[in-house]
Amino acid sequence: MAEKEHLSNTKEADVERSTEEIRQDIAKEKENISQTVEQISERIDEKLDWREYVKDSPYWTIGAAAGLGYLASRILIKRTTPMERIMGSIAEEVRGSLGGLHAGAAGPGLIKLTLQVIATKAAASWIKKAILTDVESGGGPRLRTGRGSTLSPKVDTSKNI
Numbered sequence: 001m002a003e004k005e006h007l008s009n010t011k012e013a014d015v016e017r018s019t020e021e022i023r024q025d026i027a028k029e030k031e032n033i034s035q036t037v038e039q040i041s042e043r044i045d046e047k048l049d050w051r052e053y054v055k056d057s058p059y060w061t062i063g064a065a066a067g068l069g070y071l072a073s074r075i076l077i078k079r080t081t082p083m084e085r086i087m088g089s090i091a092e093e094v095r096g097s098l099g100g101l102h103a104g105a106a107g108p109g110l111i112k113l114t115l116q117v118i119a120t121k122a123a124a125s126w127i128k129k130a131i132l133t134d135v136e137s138g139g140g141p142r143l144r145t146g147r148g149s150t151l152s153p154k155v156d157t158s159k160n161i
Contacts, residue, residue, distance in 0.1 A: 046052065054061045080088070
């Protein structure tokens, strides 16, 4: 029974509150909430400020940056394919065999080397074109006989007899 009287007293007290008091309570609560949100925001800013971490423990920061850099380099490194490795070793062999030409390429030797490359490309293109036209025209290379040839022309012996 005492509980019922207590409940009825609180209901009467709530009813007796004026609208002005309710508005003041809401304003106070609003201010309290905004202060709490500001405090939380400041704490988040403090936790996310990397400068504080660097200031507090610079060696750990340097170690973490080095570790992240190493991981990024291992992930983003371009791995050579087998064909690239083969071509690289062939290129090294060609550079090694050219020796003097490559070393003298800084001055007048550069012109000589350039002319040799152009002549080599032209000759290779001419040979390729000649082979392609022979293959297209009649099926392959023809044996040449005559002057300067090691092959002798075929002699038709059936007419002489």
